[in-house]
Amino acid sequence: MVWVNQDKCAIAGVGATDYYIRGKSYPRTINEMVGEAILKACDDAGINVKQIDGFAYYSGAQMGYGDKVDTASLMEMLGIEEVGFTAALTSGGGGAAGAVGLATAAIQNEDANYVVTVMALQQYRQRLGTVFGASAPSPENSFLQPSGLVGPGHLMSVLARRHMHLYGTRREAFAEVVISQRLNAMNRPQAIRRNELTLDEYFASPMLADPLCRLDFCLETDGAVAWITTSTERARDLKQKPVLIHAAAHGGTRNWGRAFAWMGMPDPDFGSSGHKPIGDRLWQQSGLAPSDIDVALIYDHFSAMVVMQLEDYGFCKKGEGGEYVESGAIRYKGGSTPVNTHGGQLSEAYIIGATHTREAVEQLRGVAINQVKDAEFALVTGGPASLPVSGCILRRDS
Amino acid sequence: MSGIKYGVAQAVPGDHIQITTDTWTEPYWQAAKEERLTACQCGKCGHFRMPPTAFCPGCQSQDVKWPTLPGTATVFSFAICTRSPFPDVPDFVYVPIVVDLDGAPGARLVSNLVGMPAEDVTIGMKVAVEWNDIQDGWKLPIFHKA
Numbered sequence A: 001m002v003w004v005n006q007d008k009c010a011i012a013g014v015g016a017t018d019y020y021i022r023g024k025s026y027p028r029t030i031n032e033m034v035g036e037a038i039l040k041a042c043d044d045a046g047i048n049v050k051q052i053d054g055f056a057y058y059s060g061a062q063m064g065y066g067d068k069v070d071t072a073s074l075m076e077m078l079g080i081e082e083v084g085f086t087a088a089l090t091s092g093g094g095g096a097a098g099a100v101g102l103a104t105a106a107i108q109n110e111d112a113n114y115v116v117t118v119m120a121l122q123q124y125r126q127r128l129g130t131v132f133g134a135s136a137p138s139p140e141n142s143f144l145q146p147s148g149l150v151g152p153g154h155l156m157s158v159l160a161r162r163h164m165h166l167y168g169t170r171r172e173a174f175a176e177v178v179i180s181q182r183l184n185a186m187n188r189p190q191a192i193r194r195n196e197l198t199l200d201e202y203f204a205s206p207m208l209a210d211p212l213c214r215l216d217f218c219l220e221t222d223g224a225v226a227w228i229t230t231s232t233e234r235a236r237d238l239k240q241k242p243v244l245i246h247a248a249a250h251g252g253t254r255n256w257g258r259a260f261a262w263m264g265m266p267d268p269d270f271g272s273s274g275h276k277p278i279g280d281r282l283w284q285q286s287g288l289a290p291s292d293i294d295v296a297l298i299y300d301h302f303s304a305m306v307v308m309q310l311e312d313y314g315f316c317k318k319g320e321g322g323e324y325v326e327s328g329a330i331r332y333k334g335g336s337t338p339v340n341t342h343g344g345q346l347s348e349a350y351i352i353g354a355t356h357t358r359e360a361v362e363q364l365r366g367v368a369i370n371q372v373k374d375a376e377f378a379l380v381t382g383g384p385a386s387l388p389v390s391g392c393i394l395r396r397d398s
Numbered sequence B: 001m002s003g004i005k006y007g008v009a010q011a012v013p014g015d016h017i018q019i020t021t022d023t024w025t026e027p028y029w030q031a032a033k034e035e036r037l038t039a040c041q042c043g044k045c046g047h048f049r050m051p052p053t054a055f056c057p058g059c060q061s062q063d064v065k066w067p068t069l070p071g072t073a074t075v076f077s078f079a080i081c082t083r084s085p086f087p088d089v090p091d092f093v094y095v096p097i098v099v100d101l102d103g104a105p106g107a108r109l110v111s112n113l114v115g116m117p118a119e120d121v122t123i124g125m126k127v128a129v130e131w132n133d134i135q136d137g138w139k140l141p142i143f144h145k146a
């Protein structure tokens, strides 16, 4: 069944701060960075910030995992007079790609006309990499934290090992994700890691949570990214070529549930990204198949989870993700579906998934640094994490 | 798998481990205090659930049983960690494991494997429980090779 809201709404503008190595954005404040990203997104779209009348966040409106924005504070700071919609997808970065669906709901329900989605991250007090270990555990988390699985990388290494065990996935596959994305970052001035990376250097990288080494972990960075969603009709009268929201889904099943915060997932969900139900819905909503996707922006907090998402979205069969990436299929140059042409969170910057939407917009406007020729459809995914997980398909306007 | 020799897997130092409990998890930890490994079982349909919660996800009953389990388990997956999770403890090698508990089908525990070279741990290995004294008089189940 074709999605009732297919192509009815569009991303009209996108804006971002500079990307900083962890902590280097200090003494800027989180609200200041959020404000800058929103103002730049408005400028990009060609609207006045006072026209914003809706907010559709993800991650429960948390900015990273220590800060939180409040719509009322943003209205006061930016001079936004009235809002008709302010809501967030729950949990964390899993909803990164689903927020455009929430924005679409606001617009299609006629609650708001110009809806902003924003994410910011600043890590000068608490590192995200150790966020799970910082406090006395809740009763629920008392069944996890005492094991010393204190960071997301620890948790996901357990999933990666199960995948390797079941399917024979090799570290060379994780290396290919890292190396291919590094190649994409090398010509990008804003990318944090730009030096060329060899397979030998990958294997020399210290193991932080075997089977994952330091280079399998995403960057720790600061910055903010925002985008404006409006109706396609309105977007066509604005400054930029609209990027249509062709399909969007968030959610997931109980078998994935709290995922690596639970570890109770049966096979094959355990060695997966939890995204299969989202992929199934997107293909159903759009009538498209993975082969129709011109560029895929796949949430890459950890290299291994890119491999599992490619399987769950059907770019290859379950268990064949390792072979698939090792074949060169995800390369910008020569790949069948280029993945993370911006260098992703592994090499460019990590703003909880928001950089992926920014790149998708640039690709579908035809102005990306590593432009995929004639790109019409982009897949964007949210982080494999506690539900919801999410994905969307964005489309070039004809 | 990586070919690295890590050496013997250590327990996470118990004096750095805290837990908290609630109405539904407390019986599990009280049993652990007596070195009795249990898991939350539905009193109505027999379904196991871990961590313990207020309702059986199968039949929504709130009746619970706390059967004494054999204390053995099978390694489902694991990681090898080399950095100390605590700023005041030097780096050490530890192996967080996810195990399927014998006698409690469907119930998993996230724990640690100790007392053997980390690089020799395998998925499918049989393990047996031992107990790590942690803060406030609680005990934490950890495992060694059976």
Ligand SMILES: [Zn+2]
Pocket (backbone or CB within 6 Å): B042, B043, B044, B045, B046, B047, B056, B057, B058, B059, B060, B061
């Ligand atoms: Zn029951």
